[in-house]
Amino acid sequence: MPELKGWKELPIGGLIVEPGNAKQYKTGTWRVLRPVYQPENCIHCMQCWLYCPDQAIVVEIVDGKPKMRGYNYYYCKGCGLCANVCPKSTDPKTKQPAPEEKRAIVMRPETDFAEE
Amino acid sequence: MPLNAIELAKLFHDKNPGITPGHRMCPGCAAPNVVKFALMTAIAKGYHPVVGLATGCLEVSTTIFPYTAWNVPYIHNAFENVAATISGVETAFRAAKKRGEIPPDKKLAFFAFAGDGGTYDIGLQSLSGAVERGHKFIYIVYDNEGYMNTGNQRSGATPPGSDTTTAPVGKQIPGKLQLKKNIVEIMAAHENVYVATVAISEPIDFMKKIEKALEFDGPAFIAAHSACVRFWRVNDDKAVESARLAVETLYWPLYEVERGVYRVTKKITNPKPVEEYIRSQGRFRPLLSRPDAKEIIEELQQYVTSRYERLLALEEITKDKPLRGPWAKEDFQTDEHAM
Numbered sequence: 001m002p003e004l005k006g007w008k009e010l011p012i013g014g015l016i017v018e019p020g021n022a023k024q025y026k027t028g029t030w031r032v033l034r035p036v037y038q039p040e041n042c043i044h045c046m047q048c049w050l051y052c053p054d055q056a057i058v059v060e061i062v063d064g065k066p067k068m069r070g071y072n073y074y075y076c077k078g079c080g081l082c083a084n085v086c087p088k089s090t091d092p093k094t095k096q097p098a099p100e101e102k103r104a105i106v107m108r109p110e111t112d113f114a115e116e
Numbered sequence: 117m118p119l120n121a122i123e124l125a126k127l128f129h130d131k132n133p134g135i136t137p138g139h140r141m142c143p144g145c146a147a148p149n150v151v152k153f154a155l156m157t158a159i160a161k162g163y164h165p166v167v168g169l170a171t172g173c174l175e176v177s178t179t180i181f182p183y184t185a186w187n188v189p190y191i192h193n194a195f196e197n198v199a200a201t202i203s204g205v206e207t208a209f210r211a212a213k214k215r216g217e218i219p220p221d222k223k224l225a226f227f228a229f230a231g232d233g234g235t236y237d238i239g240l241q242s243l244s245g246a247v248e249r250g251h252k253f254i255y256i257v258y259d260n261e262g263y264m265n266t267g268n269q270r271s272g273a274t275p276p277g278s279d280t281t282t283a284p285v286g287k288q289i290p291g292k293l294q295l296k297k298n299i300v301e302i303m304a305a306h307e308n309v310y311v312a313t314v315a316i317s318e319p320i321d322f323m324k325k326i327e328k329a330l331e332f333d334g335p336a337f338i339a340a341h342s343a344c345v346r347f348w349r350v351n352d353d354k355a356v357e358s359a360r361l362a363v364e365t366l367y368w369p370l371y372e373v374e375r376g377v378y379r380v381t382k383k384i385t386n387p388k389p390v391e392e393y394i395r396s397q398g399r400f401r402p403l404l405s406r407p408d409a410k411e412i413i414e415e416l417q418q419y420v421t422s423r424y425e426r427l428l429a430l431e432e433i434t435k436d437k438p439l440r441g442p443w444a445k446e447d448f449q450t451d452e453h454a455m
Contacts (some may be wrong), residue, residue, distance in 0.1 A: 016179075019182075022136055022184060059125050
């Protein structure tokens with residue numbers, strides 16, 4: 001939260017003159033569950049990127065192909081939609097939730113990371 | 117052709133598609149995805165989007181002073197007149213183009229986003245007027261079936277049996293008594309319009325319809341199923357799942373109406389019972405403990421089945437029989453009152 005401006009410094013009419021300045025606002029503090037990325041299981045299908053409501057998935061282009069590179073925890077609210085749509089979260093044979101070590105995204109309580 | 121997730125990621129991995137992160141929608145809300153899909157399609161097709169917002173969740177949580185989560189031209193006016201506002205913006209654009217103030221090859225796409233309160237109830241008259249005048253804009257309703265911004269009040273879009281603060285499930289009544297208003301048919305009755313229903317669980321179908329709306333010569337209305345994870349009492353990560361279930365149970369049939377011609381875009385051969393959709397959400401849980409729950413579910417089941425059958429029949433009848441031809445637009449596009 002920036003220092004609030006006085007009435008003399010504010011643009012006339014209280015206008016917001018910088019487009020998209022919500023990017024400065026940290027929504028990562030809302031997080032209760034933290035998505036942890038396990039790159040060895042990822043197939044880079046971009047479903048998590050497509051569905052992330054907060055655009056918190058970091059994607060890098062390598063040889064013309066997009067590659068998932070983890071999370072931007074400044075914005076991630078920890079909703080878990082990415083883990084839900086991830087095809088690696090479901091076991092292809094049994095259609096049941098896959099074991100944690102086989103998933104690409106695991107949701108862990110934020111309290112596990114409290115010391116960081 | 118709509119782009120798949122990989123192609124879209126190539127285009128948008130380093131830029132924001134109209135809406136930026138840092139907005140304060142609830143975690144797991146489906147509305148930012150509705151906006152993202154629509155604006156990404158427009159930008160990928162070479163359009164410059166212009167956004168109008170009605171009052172609602174999306175408006176109050178993306179534009180909290182001193183921040184705005186929009187990096188495209190944006191206008192908000194009031195709850196009831198987003199369609200009137202965006203039609204004025206569109207007319208101003210055409211007038212400026214005619215005067216040569218804007219290069220003639222610049223393509224703008226006018227989007228109006230509103231919740232179900234701003235569409236089904238409050239904004240209906242201005243929406244009807246704007247569509248009747250034939251302005252070229254795309255109106256997208258993210259339908260979360262209630263006034264969720266102010267705390268779960270009943271709206272015209274709330275399904276029967278749902279527990280809301282103004283129609284609570286109690287000893288006397290089983291929640292909301294009436295069926296959901298069929299806004300898609302109301303808008304389709306304006307005839308010179310492209311109307312479609314979409315769900316975020318079908319992104320290709322979603323973007324195909326947005327693309328069609330962009331190319332359509334006239335107004336377009338898109339109704340998007342958009343789960344409210346808070347007041348539907350579902351988990352944060354269930355927005356896509358409940359959209360998928362809504363499509364599979366025929367609760368939210370995916371179809372489009374183009375000048376009176378119906379087309380069911382996703383045919384469901386073995387629909388799941390609508391009870392599955394109801395049991396997956398906590399807002400129906402008070403209903404399920406009532407003795408008459410079975411009858412209400414049965415009634416809803418009959419309604420969704422007959423509605424789907426009717427849609428299939430309409431698709432058959434209206435094939436190649438548009439209600440209005442392309443002539444309908446001419447009197448408007450060549451008009452002088454735009455000056």
